[in-house]
Amino acid sequence: MTDAAALPGQPRGGVLSGRATARAVNVLAPNPSAMTLDGTNTWIVSEPDSDLAVVVDPGPLDDVHLRAVIDTAEKAGKRVALTLLTHGHPDHAEGAARFAELTRTKVRALDPALRLGDEGLGAGDVITTGGVEMRVVPTPGHTADSLCFHLPADQAVLTGDTVLGRGTTVVAHPDGRLGDYLDSLRRLRSLTVDDGVRLVLPGHGPVLDDAQGAIEFYLAHRASRLAQVETAVENGHVSASEVVAHVYADVDRSLWPAAELSVRAQLAYLREHGLI
Ligand SMILES: [Zn+2]
Numbered sequence: 001m002t003d004a005a006a007l008p009g010q011p012r013g014g015v016l017s018g019r020a021t022a023r024a025v026n027v028l029a030p031n032p033s034a035m036t037l038d039g040t041n042t043w044i045v046s047e048p049d050s051d052l053a054v055v056v057d058p059g060p061l062d063d064v065h066l067r068a069v070i071d072t073a074e075k076a077g078k079r080v081a082l083t084l085l086t087h088g089h090p091d092h093a094e095g096a097a098r099f100a101e102l103t104r105t106k107v108r109a110l111d112p113a114l115r116l117g118d119e120g121l122g123a124g125d126v127i128t129t130g131g132v133e134m135r136v137v138p139t140p141g142h143t144a145d146s147l148c149f150h151l152p153a154d155q156a157v158l159t160g161d162t163v164l165g166r167g168t169t170v171v172a173h174p175d176g177r178l179g180d181y182l183d184s185l186r187r188l189r190s191l192t193v194d195d196g197v198r199l200v201l202p203g204h205g206p207v208l209d210d211a212q213g214a215i216e217f218y219l220a221h222r223a224s225r226l227a228q229v230e231t232a233v234e235n236g237h238v239s240a241s242e243v244v245a246h247v248y249a250d251v252d253r254s255l256w257p258a259a260e261l262s263v264r265a266q267l268a269y270l271r272e273h274g275l276i
Helices: 063-075 096-103 178-194 211-234 240-247 253-272
Strands: 024-028 041-045 052-056 079-084 134-138 147-151 156-160 199-202
Touching: 024 063, 041 063, 041 199, 052 063, 063 079, 063 096, 079 096, 134 178, 147 178, 156 178, 178 211, 178 253, 199 211, 211 240, 211 253, 240 253
Parallel strands: 052 079, 156 199
Antiparallel strands: 024 041, 041 052, 134 147, 147 156
16 A cells, blocks of 8 residues: 655565565556555565475465465465565455465464464564565554564565555554554664665565665655655644645645555554644
């Protein structure tokens, strides 16, 4: 779920569909839109010499897509053994129950309502299916239940909608909170600084090969939008819709409803911090 197309100064992305790293392959779902960019990225993650694979975000409820994910894994000699969700938005999670039925796998997610099976997913969990190591990184902000998955062997992080391959994400107020989102971006930045993460494997858009640059860009973009919102309020634009019309004048109007969610999150943040 995005609130803008590519932005000036933003690091450019590379691979869109197919193999991105030694352990990660993307099967692009056929659901492109202003909100989903090229469509949802469904990631198949597997240790190269293993016959087991983990699927992250099966995507929309679309049997052709779900079967294409299974076929892609099988052609590589792998069986899907586990399904994970980065968060509960339907473009990522709607097909999860059907996918679990087709693959006879469990679904693990932070939100208990999205799980199939008895295992949750949260801070400190490490996935080791078929020998592949994926560390769970809680990253609330886009939604309260957003998670990222750190794939240390490939110096990569799967980011769901927390960092996208193009544009910026929506902080989906009131479930998503800006303070949480900024903390999550800082947590991801520390993965790039302290843990060698180079690649962002996003939930939409192309792979980013400058993870630190992308996250720094997101932090700077948020700071500049926040300052714009603060100024708009100081100039008498009180309601969220007025602020959107003022601050997002350069953004296509079809994205204004999403932008309004982000503005509501920013107004809440500014109020909580006594800035307006
Ligand atoms: Zn989302």
